[in-house]
Amino acid sequence: MAPTSASPMRSVDRALDVLGVLEDARHPLRLSDVARRAELHVATAQRILNVLVDRGYAAKEDSGYVAGPATVATAHAFLVNNRLSPVALPVLQELAATTGLTPTLFVRVGSARVPIARVEGRNPLRYQLPIGDKLPLHLGAGKALLAWLPEDERAACVAAAAPFTRASGEQITAEDLTAELRSVREDGFALAQGERVPDVTSVSAPILKGDTLLGALSIVGSSSDLPESDHPRIITEVRHAAEAIAARCP
Incomplete structure (x- = not known):
């Protein structure tokens, strides 16, 4: 497991790790799968996913978590700029x-x-x-x-x-x-x-x-x-x- 830390930068790193897992997935992922691929404790992955869902960077479906619609807006901003x-x-x-x-x-x-x-x-x-x-x-x-x-x-x-x-x-x-x-x-x-x-x-x-x-x-x-x-x-x-x-x- 990745080391835990209260550092704000570490929190950002972990959130980006989770987002990267969702970006790479070809199908919805269960919470345990996200945690394993991001090398995080399940509770930590859950907290991060909750924030990402609130911000639209992740979405929760019946079969698991996927990247959310906000990632499309971010991609569009890159393509434009x-x-x-x-x-x-x-x-x-x-x-x-x-x-x-x-x-x-x-x-x-x-x-x-x-x-x-x-x-x-x-x-x-x-x-x-x-x-x-x-x-x-x-x-x-x-x-x-x-x-x-x-x-x-x-x-x-x-x-x-x-x-x-x-x-x-x-x-x-x-x-x-x-x-x-x-x-x-x-x-x-x-x-x-x-x-x-x-x-x-x-x-x-x-x-x-x-x-x-x-x-x-x-x-x-x-x-x-x-x-x-x-x-x-x-x-x-x-x-x-x-x-x-x-x-x-x-």
């Missing part, structure tokens, strides 16, 4: 028109990546990638973020993720992932084939403003829409688009 989306959208639109594929803009949130803008290409993917959904850093476009994290943060993410198996069935060790991230950083882009979803290929590049990692730009399509013969052109397009977004960002 962040500096990246407005300058990126025209670039995404041009990239979708040029390639026919679907470009997506990601930002890092802790040990995950979150899509904050997307433009559908001529051939939309069969699966949905909702704006605001949390996705892993060690798969697909996440590597265009993970490779540029500070070394200690990168190593911690690798240790937490590996070993794992990709959708293609490929088994990856921590050593494999570390070597791959080194290559991604040297090459300036990440190419992923069937890593998170079978028969889907993505090309991703970091959005860098000097030494600051702002986000990542990824273009994705079915492997038939993005054959190997077309990889060099798409890689060039994505890298140039990422550089254009960085140049336009204040």
Whole structure:
């Protein structure tokens, strides 16, 4: 169990831990599940949930607790006020028109990546990638973020993720992932084939403003829409688009 403390900052930390548990859940959670995932005593989790429900950041349903409607308002405030989306959208639109594929803009949130803008290409993917959904850093476009994290943060993410198996069935060790991230950083882009979803290929590049990692730009399509013969052109397009977004960002 996490240590208890009367510190106001510790109380904020614990409340955010509980909110994070609700954000990551794919179904309503019982009180005991929330407490276990947040590493809190049940009584502490209950007090925090009561406050979150009162403020609209959590909701109680018959089957358990879920994130509340106030989280939507917070997400909307970010989408309206962040500096990246407005300058990126025209670039995404041009990239979708040029390639026919679907470009997506990601930002890092802790040990995950979150899509904050997307433009559908001529051939939309069969699966949905909702704006605001949390996705892993060690798969697909996440590597265009993970490779540029500070070394200690990168190593911690690798240790937490590996070993794992990709959708293609490929088994990856921590050593494999570390070597791959080194290559991604040297090459300036990440190419992923069937890593998170079978028969889907993505090309991703970091959005860098000097030494600051702002986000990542990824273009994705079915492997038939993005054959190997077309990889060099798409890689060039994505890298140039990422550089254009960085140049336009204040």
